[in-house]
Amino acid sequence: MDEFNNINNASKEKETNEEKMNEVNQGYTEASITDEPVPFVEKEKPEKTIVKKQSVLSLWLSGLVGGLTVAVIGFLLLFNGVIPFQNEAISNNDTSEPTSSLIQTGTSEDDVSTDMLSNVGEAVVGVANIQDQSLWSESSDAGSGSGVVYKIEDERAFIVTNHHVIDGANSIEVILADGERVEAQLHGSDELTDLAVLSIDKAHVSTVATFGSSEDLVVGETAIAIGNPLGEEFAGTVTKGIISGVNRSLTVDSNQDGQADWTVDVLQTDAAINPGNSGGALINSQGEVIGINSMKIALESVEGIGFAIPIDEAQPIIEQLETEGEVNRPFIGISAVDFSTVPTEHVTRTLNLDPNEVTSGIVIAEVHPNSSAAEAGLETYDVITDIDGTAITNMMDLRQYLYQETNIGDTITVTFYRDGTQSTIDITLQGE
Incomplete structure (x- = not known):
């Protein structure tokens, strides 16, 4: 096992270097600013205007006639009711389409009681x-x-x-x-x-929430998060937004070892979700629970990207946890690391593989005693590359295939390399 520890330590060093590169590569976008000066345009000089003098009497007479004319025409127009309001938006008789400055923000169907x-x-x-x-x-x-x-x-x-x-x-x-x-x-x-x-x-308890359905949700529907952000002081906080995305897939590092362990399907919402909201309800406008709030993207440059576990996917898990205390999944019985994390010198020297021939898979670090893998004959340093013809490129692929495509008691065909030779073996799956 000392040799395998060397492989594992080298792989972790490689992961650390990759993480540093990813941090460097995470760029940001900002608006461009133009530094070019605005050209100066000289104003043209106005031409001189020659004004002819008029007598005081002629000016007085023309003003009197003009004023009487305007007064008479204005009276006639007002009497016949044909002067429109200057602001058509406030006219009770206005039937025109709303202008671009008058935007409806909701409909009665979206009201939340x-x-x-x-x-x-x-x-x-x-x-x-x-x-x-x-x-x-x-x-x-x-x-x-x-x-x-x-x-x-x-x-x-x-x-x-x-x-x-x-x-x-x-x-x-x-x-x-x-x-x-x-x-x-x-x-x-x-x-x-x-x-x-x-x-x-x-x-x-006097009130029980009603589970709805997350299957037919569409982007833009009302989404309301209820929970206790930041603890008891803000208990019962309600935030409103919309469903921002459906069928999102996020990779999760459950054991904080720097490697993705699982891919979760989530709902995305812009309803404010903060620390303390986890485990609370995401509901629709009818008050039905459509998701269990779980996580958010916490970066200074990001706002309004929160995620909830869809209730249709959560319910079967909830039922198993309630009645059995755990989720019983198919289990091979191995501990392994991703082949991609193993340095090339260990691939050739310890695993006896050509890195140009084998480029992905999982390397078995330990075979658990009395497990399906032990009974079938798998060994440490075996490199699994596919199951039932489905490529297994990392541990997450293995979990997803076993948990989503198989059941306890099923027999699977595993393709693997041992000392440079490809082989296959049948394994009957046990429960965890």
């Missing part, structure tokens, strides 16, 4: 992550987020929140609208989908 918001808001609670800071200090809040009460059953009120909200907690408390704290039971949590299910005594 304050009573509806109040009812849904009561189903959104705070969630406090309680951790022991040291052996000599009392437990305290390590962080807080939000949660959504979605069901009452058998004396318990069930709440969905994010995995990262409760991760590492020694205990969890639900913070009600009146500030009361209630100890919560954790039923299950899933790191990949960033979902967790809690429950409290139903005596503390």
